[in-house]
Amino acid sequence: MSPFTGSAARTSDWEHLQVRLADSVATVTLARPDRLNALTFGAYADLRDLLAELSRERSVRALVLAGEGRGFCSGGDVDEIIGATLSMDTAQLLDFNRMTGQVVRAIRECPFPVIAAVHGVAAGAGAVLALASDFRVADPSARFAFLFTRVGLSGGDMGAAYLLPRVVGLGHATRLLMLGEPVRAPEAERIGLISELAEEGRADETASALATRLAEGPALAYAQTKALLTAELDMPMAASIELDASTQALLMNGEDYAEFHAAFTEKRSPKWRGR
Numbered sequence: 001m002s003p004f005t006g007s008a009a010r011t012s013d014w015e016h017l018q019v020r021l022a023d024s025v026a027t028v029t030l031a032r033p034d035r036l037n038a039l040t041f042g043a044y045a046d047l048r049d050l051l052a053e054l055s056r057e058r059s060v061r062a063l064v065l066a067g068e069g070r071g072f073c074s075g076g077d078v079d080e081i082i083g084a085t086l087s088m089d090t091a092q093l094l095d096f097n098r099m100t101g102q103v104v105r106a107i108r109e110c111p112f113p114v115i116a117a118v119h120g121v122a123a124g125a126g127a128v129l130a131l132a133s134d135f136r137v138a139d140p141s142a143r144f145a146f147l148f149t150r151v152g153l154s155g156g157d158m159g160a161a162y163l164l165p166r167v168v169g170l171g172h173a174t175r176l177l178m179l180g181e182p183v184r185a186p187e188a189e190r191i192g193l194i195s196e197l198a199e200e201g202r203a204d205e206t207a208s209a210l211a212t213r214l215a216e217g218p219a220l221a222y223a224q225t226k227a228l229l230t231a232e233l234d235m236p237m238a239a240s241i242e243l244d245a246s247t248q249a250l251l252m253n254g255e256d257y258a259e260f261h262a263a264f265t266e267k268r269s270p271k272w273r274g275r
Helices: 041-057 078-085 090-109 125-132 160-168 170-179 185-190 203-215 219-234 237-252 255-265
Strands: 017-022 025-030 062-067 114-118 121-123 135-138 143-145
Touching (some): 041 078, 090 125, 135 185, 135 203, 143 185, 219 237
Parallel strands (some): 062 114
Antiparallel strands (some): 017 025
């Protein structure tokens, strides 16, 4: 995302999210615990806009996405979204579905790693938010369920049919998206849906520790790695190798690359500047 901004000031208050910034780490918490953090129209829009703002600022080096209370996120609110969409026309429905997809694109395209800290349920859109993240740190209580077919919709919602086969393989993705059955933490770890299984009750803490580690590292190298992982999913090998070569040539001309050599020579830890 471009760092150039218009005249609008940064948003300081987010009605549908809790946002905390500390030491280059943003912690974004879905905070409707009485509804298992079910998403509303406003929550989707806030996530989309927050990720765009943080991407432009270039001050955040890692982001933790968490849920308050008993679970991570139960998906779209049955009353406030499913009920409301029944009265929308096709143009309005297309606008809504494009907005939810924009949230996933924002997660994939932001220049910093996103870590989902998952405990309890991650269902429907909640499962896709975790899927779109770069890392999924999960509590043993975590369970993922892609429920879209269970409400009569396509399992390919918000990019799930694009992302999930690339994470767990086509066979597992077909089963999860077709049947909508919950996948508990042990199986999710086995098929590669979980990046790290945390100790019980410590998913948020483990995710925060990972975010701190990433924030203290070479931010530009991480940003370019993330961009290449996304871009090269659909590239032929020759184009991928050429893009890798161009990217490395640019990074080899950066300050962090020179700093590594200086630190190695001087037998000290590098002081990464993200440049």
